[in-house]
Amino acid sequence: MSTYVLVHGAWHTGRELAPVAALIEAAGHQVFTPTIKGNGAGDAKTVGLAEAIESIADSVLENDLEDVVLAGHSYGGMVITGVADELPDRIRRLVYWNAFVPNSGESLVDMLPPELARLFESMAAERRDGSIVLPFPIWREAFINDADLDTAQRAYRALNPHPIRTLTDKISLKRNPAEMALGKSYLNCTDDTSMPHQYPWHPRLSQKLGLFRLVQVPGSHELCFSNPARLARALMDAGRD
Amino acid sequence: MSTYVLVHGAWHTGRELAPVAALIEAAGHQVFTPTIKGNGAGDAKTVGLAEAIESIADSVLENDLEDVVLAGHSYGGMVITGVADELPDRIRRLVYWNAFVPNSGESLVDMLPPELARLFESMAAERRDGSIVLPFPIWREAFINDADLDTAQRAYRALNPHPIRTLTDKISLKRNPAEMALGKSYLNCTDDTSMPHQYPWHPRLSQKLGLFRLVQVPGSHELCFSNPARLARALMDAGRD
Amino acid sequence: MSTYVLVHGAWHTGRELAPVAALIEAAGHQVFTPTIKGNGAGDAKTVGLAEAIESIADSVLENDLEDVVLAGHSYGGMVITGVADELPDRIRRLVYWNAFVPNSGESLVDMLPPELARLFESMAAERRDGSIVLPFPIWREAFINDADLDTAQRAYRALNPHPIRTLTDKISLKRNPAEMALGKSYLNCTDDTSMPHQYPWHPRLSQKLGLFRLVQVPGSHELCFSNPARLARALMDAGRD
Numbered sequence: 001m002s003t004y005v006l007v008h009g010a011w012h013t014g015r016e017l018a019p020v021a022a023l024i025e026a027a028g029h030q031v032f033t034p035t036i037k038g039n040g041a042g043d044a045k046t047v048g049l050a051e052a053i054e055s056i057a058d059s060v061l062e063n064d065l066e067d068v069v070l071a072g073h074s075y076g077g078m079v080i081t082g083v084a085d086e087l088p089d090r091i092r093r094l095v096y097w098n099a100f101v102p103n104s105g106e107s108l109v110d111m112l113p114p115e116l117a118r119l120f121e122s123m124a125a126e127r128r129d130g131s132i133v134l135p136f137p138i139w140r141e142a143f144i145n146d147a148d149l150d151t152a153q154r155a156y157r158a159l160n161p162h163p164i165r166t167l168t169d170k171i172s173l174k175r176n177p178a179e180m181a182l183g184k185s186y187l188n189c190t191d192d193t194s195m196p197h198q199y200p201w202h203p204r205l206s207q208k209l210g211l212f213r214l215v216q217v218p219g220s221h222e223l224c225f226s227n228p229a230r231l232a233r234a235l236m237d238a239g240r241d
Numbered sequence: 242m243s244t245y246v247l248v249h250g251a252w253h254t255g256r257e258l259a260p261v262a263a264l265i266e267a268a269g270h271q272v273f274t275p276t277i278k279g280n281g282a283g284d285a286k287t288v289g290l291a292e293a294i295e296s297i298a299d300s301v302l303e304n305d306l307e308d309v310v311l312a313g314h315s316y317g318g319m320v321i322t323g324v325a326d327e328l329p330d331r332i333r334r335l336v337y338w339n340a341f342v343p344n345s346g347e348s349l350v351d352m353l354p355p356e357l358a359r360l361f362e363s364m365a366a367e368r369r370d371g372s373i374v375l376p377f378p379i380w381r382e383a384f385i386n387d388a389d390l391d392t393a394q395r396a397y398r399a400l401n402p403h404p405i406r407t408l409t410d411k412i413s414l415k416r417n418p419a420e421m422a423l424g425k426s427y428l429n430c431t432d433d434t435s436m437p438h439q440y441p442w443h444p445r446l447s448q449k450l451g452l453f454r455l456v457q458v459p460g461s462h463e464l465c466f467s468n469p470a471r472l473a474r475a476l477m478d479a480g481r482d
Numbered sequence: 483m484s485t486y487v488l489v490h491g492a493w494h495t496g497r498e499l500a501p502v503a504a505l506i507e508a509a510g511h512q513v514f515t516p517t518i519k520g521n522g523a524g525d526a527k528t529v530g531l532a533e534a535i536e537s538i539a540d541s542v543l544e545n546d547l548e549d550v551v552l553a554g555h556s557y558g559g560m561v562i563t564g565v566a567d568e569l570p571d572r573i574r575r576l577v578y579w580n581a582f583v584p585n586s587g588e589s590l591v592d593m594l595p596p597e598l599a600r601l602f603e604s605m606a607a608e609r610r611d612g613s614i615v616l617p618f619p620i621w622r623e624a625f626i627n628d629a630d631l632d633t634a635q636r637a638y639r640a641l642n643p644h645p646i647r648t649l650t651d652k653i654s655l656k657r658n659p660a661e662m663a664l665g666k667s668y669l670n671c672t673d674d675t676s677m678p679h680q681y682p683w684h685p686r687l688s689q690k691l692g693l694f695r696l697v698q699v700p701g702s703h704e705l706c707f708s709n710p711a712r713l714a715r716a717l718m719d720a721g722r723d
């Protein structure tokens with residue numbers, strides 16, 4: 001019986017994780033899927049990383065959660081790292097699910113391959129409202145390569161423009177992840193090409209955790225849509241003691 | 242309902258892909274498995290790469306195929322790249338199945354690790370009729386490592402001597418694969434050691450495609466013999482929109 | 483109908499491989515699981531690598547085994563390499579299961595990433611009786627990441643202090659593994675992080691075998707505890723002709 005907080009990635013909200021949460025709850029756990037500030041309905045797209053982190057820390061405090069298994073997907077890795085740095089006594093284990101692992105002073109964009117960093121910049125320059133939108137062809141081929149077209153299209157319609165400052169702001173930490181005295185897991189979906197495999201999630205970013213537990217399953221970056229049951233099982237394998 | 246053209250690899254003919262084709266047809270698609278010139282019964286072993294490509298382009302034109310999912314295995318990657326360069330309007334998507342991805346001016350041998358390139362040269366020097374034959378121990382251990390000995394032996398008996406010029410000729414393209422405005426997928430069998438894993442198929446060669454969809458399944462280079470059903474499913478996952 | 487000799491890794495004995503052996507026997511094979519000298523009840527912890535190898539060679543000779551499929555796990559790779567060098571006529575195939583592959587003049591520690599080599603040294607310095615013990619957190623997170631806590635704890639209780647000299651002694655071989663005229667397989671559990679994945683078992687160590695057969699399955703370094711049935715199947719796939 002654990003308490004899971006699942007923190008979504010860029011362009012997503014907590015709502016898309018509801019099917020996964022339901023499966024983890026069915027196994028007897030308590031699950032929260034808060035939406036990060038900047039991705040909620042009506043949120044300003046000028047939100048920065050510190051506010052984004054604060055919104056999830058607030059959610060942990062407001063619900064007075066303890067012994068939390070705090071899982072972050074992709075950009076959510078920035079957020080859970082910041083929350084754990086701020087509230088170490090409330091966290092039992094961090095689970096990075098194909099997620100960014102920042103050291104103090106790094107931004108998400110610092111961990112992108114150069115061509116993706118440039119793409120993000122040019123997307124932001126085009127929209128000029130502080131947000132970026134992922135083009136459908138990239139989504140379909142590189143993010144949700146394991147789903148059929150229907151699932152890919154349906155999932156794409158659920159996305160929202162993402163505040164670019166949360167990706168370019170440097171994180172400020174008292175402790176880097178390797179020094180945090182918490183359980184740490186890395187959940188790696190082996191067909192995830194949102195980071196090209198010559199610039200992979202694991203072990204390139206996972207190794208920044210120090211001692212950690214690896215859990216791997218087949219699947220794309222968007223396993224939450226393509227196979228929620230497999231994802232729920234993997235999150236529990238990653239989150240248990 | 243799509244039209245698949247499956248292009249075999251070196252030493253093979255289209256016939257060995259019949260069981261896979263039957264499974265894809267059973268799912269409602271149309272499937273062709275032409276034999277590349279140089280591998281057919283009675284073909285001269287002096288055939289070069291341009292003629293090999295031409296023979297598959299001719300097969301597409303003779304059958305007046307459109308919207309083709311054109312899949313190539315191993316050496317077949319050279320051939321489908323050449324066909325797509327010549328007939329871009331007839332191709333919907335290219336599927337590279339543990340296949341070579343050439344840029345203009347490259348030969349297949351240019352993409353081999355040095356020790357394999359030397360082995361191919363020495364095999365060609367021994368036979369002196371323009372063809373090379375794969376020794377059974379290499380076939381059994383490095384090409385069809387996931388099958389039992391019986392399957393490995395039966396499959397080996399189906400092979401034919403391969404025209405070396407198709408492997409050493411440089412391809413000439415108007416557009417490199419990354420610039421082709423087509424859907425592109427890379428199907429990677431994760432236990433395929435026909436390319437040693439320190440010199441892997443993916444992402445070493447797949448990254449030359451630009452934006453592409455990755456599909457991965459367990460299995461050796463010769464999944465067509467060891468698990469046709471898994472291969473058929475993977476080709477359809479790679480070939481769908 | 484083959485004869486398997488399964489050689490355990492550091493901190494283990496042959497006893498922990500009994501469930502795997504039973505499954506291989508049930509498939510019709512003969513299986514031996516000797517305990518390496520230095521890991522048996524009451525063995526001196528000052529045993530070195532040559533004595534360790536000798537104890538398994540003796541076991542092969544005493545049982546007059548021929549045509550042996552000799553499989554080694556982890557440190558067991560040092561031992562089977564030494565046995566095969568000494569008794570090549572009795573061995574049909576070597577199976578390295580996430581195992582070290584030494585060339586003549588190398589120790590196990592020479593193949594560790596620098597941080598692990600330092601950890602082993604400091605562990606040895608602390609105990610000062612010639613043996614090292616693996617701390618539970620490392621065992622749980624990096625060795626048996628695919629099991630539940632109960633299995634991890636139960637398995638940990640079965641371990642014994644390991645003689646450090648068997649890890650620091652250089653092996654002396656007449657022939658390096660690549661030159662041995664034997665069948666060779668590498669069984670790689672893809673979630674094994676006992677070697678960090680930026681310093682992996684495969685292909686970093688497997689490529690020292692020359693021509694070899696790769697078999698891969700999901701699972702941690704300790705698949706013998708987390709999934710004996712999958713391990714037994716994989717050992718038979720690796721060990722067959």
